[in-house]
Amino acid sequence: MTEFAVAIDLGGTNIKAALVDRQGASFAPYLAPTGEDLSPAAVIERLAQVVELLRTRAVEQGNAKMIGVGLGCPGGVYPNRAVVSQSPNFPGWHDVNLRDPLEARLGLPVLLENDANVAALAEFQLGVGQGVDSMVLLTLGTGIGGGLILNGRIWQGAWGMAGEIGHITVEPDGPRCGCGNRGCLEALASGPALVRQAREGISRGEGHTLIRLIGGDINAITPQKIYEAALLDEELSVRLLNNSAKYIGIVIASVLNLLNIPLFAIGGGISAAFDLLGPQIRAEVRRRAYRVPAENVRIERAALGNDAGTLGAGLLVHQEFGGGTRRSET
Numbered sequence: 001m002t003e004f005a006v007a008i009d010l011g012g013t014n015i016k017a018a019l020v021d022r023q024g025a026s027f028a029p030y031l032a033p034t035g036e037d038l039s040p041a042a043v044i045e046r047l048a049q050v051v052e053l054l055r056t057r058a059v060e061q062g063n064a065k066m067i068g069v070g071l072g073c074p075g076g077v078y079p080n081r082a083v084v085s086q087s088p089n090f091p092g093w094h095d096v097n098l099r100d101p102l103e104a105r106l107g108l109p110v111l112l113e114n115d116a117n118v119a120a121l122a123e124f125q126l127g128v129g130q131g132v133d134s135m136v137l138l139t140l141g142t143g144i145g146g147g148l149i150l151n152g153r154i155w156q157g158a159w160g161m162a163g164e165i166g167h168i169t170v171e172p173d174g175p176r177c178g179c180g181n182r183g184c185l186e187a188l189a190s191g192p193a194l195v196r197q198a199r200e201g202i203s204r205g206e207g208h209t210l211i212r213l214i215g216g217d218i219n220a221i222t223p224q225k226i227y228e229a230a231l232l233d234e235e236l237s238v239r240l241l242n243n244s245a246k247y248i249g250i251v252i253a254s255v256l257n258l259l260n261i262p263l264f265a266i267g268g269g270i271s272a273a274f275d276l277l278g279p280q281i282r283a284e285v286r287r288r289a290y291r292v293p294a295e296n297v298r299i300e301r302a303a304l305g306n307d308a309g310t311l312g313a314g315l316l317v318h319q320e321f322g323g324g325t326r327r328s329e330t
């Protein structure tokens with residue numbers, strides 16, 4: 001008998017899903033648009049359909065037992081892994097209970113968790129986290145997400161919103177962040193922040209290589225193009241990525257001094273530039289953190305890519321309903 005979790009990564013654009021077994025192998029991957037109607041009732045209906053579809057596929061595999069549904073979603077989940085308190089991808093949602101209606105409809109236990117938290121759990125069990133007890137995952141993309149694993153488990157914090165490493169202040173009077181604060185790491189080192197800084201540089205007459213790479217279209221600037229220009233040693237793009245690495249290093253040094261976490265993994269789209277960012281981040285951490293942790297901490301690129309969220313949602317179900325952490329058996 002193989003125990004499966006239905007694992008779902010709920011995004012504002014797509015629903016990604018798969019069956020995940022106890023060892024973290026995934027089957028029957030499924031991708032569908034989240035839909036035009038983002039009301040809670042419509043999303044619950046869509047999620048229920050996805051679970052039913054995957055349940056059918058599990059039955060087709062034969063000898064399968066479904067143990068629950070894991071649902072990773074952007075934003076805060078509080079309390080009891082049942083309620084989305086707020087989400088950047090579902091702006092009208094306030095305290096939406098996804099768990100209870102899904103459980104009633106499906107007859108299966110359902111767990112909600114923040115998407116970066118479940119991605120961190122996947123990296124911990126299947127990716128770069130093998131061999132450590134605790135780690136932090138930073139996801140660098142449109143936003144900067146974070147997940148914190150302490151002694152093998154997701155640290156949710158008292159209100160379910162722990163791990164928001166992107167909203168640590170690095171410049172007290174810095175640019176306004178989407179969260180309402182000023183000078184958050186996300187406001188200075190996310191993809192949109194890099195693009196904004198590149199435009200500012202170009203308006204000052206810098207960035208000739210970048211301008212060439214984007215064919216002169218300032219709306220075509222992406223973090224990837226900035227990275228490509230930096231690989232060609234363009235001053236502006238190198239400086240922007242170095243600044244970004246400096247801010248990330250400041251945050252890691254602070255978290256490192258606070259918790260002595262042995263591994264920081266960097267994921268998300270901008271981690272494609274890790275060959276340039278990594279050495280600068282490590283140098284900044286050595287400049288700022290205590291010597292022993294700074295010399296021993298691992299700062300590495302995450303290993304699992306875009307599947308981490310789905311895998312982690314499944315692994316969480318196995319951890320909670322399947323009899324504990326199984327990493328030692330994998």
Ligand SMILES: [Zn+2]
Binds near residue numbers: 178179181186
């Ligand atoms: Zn913020």
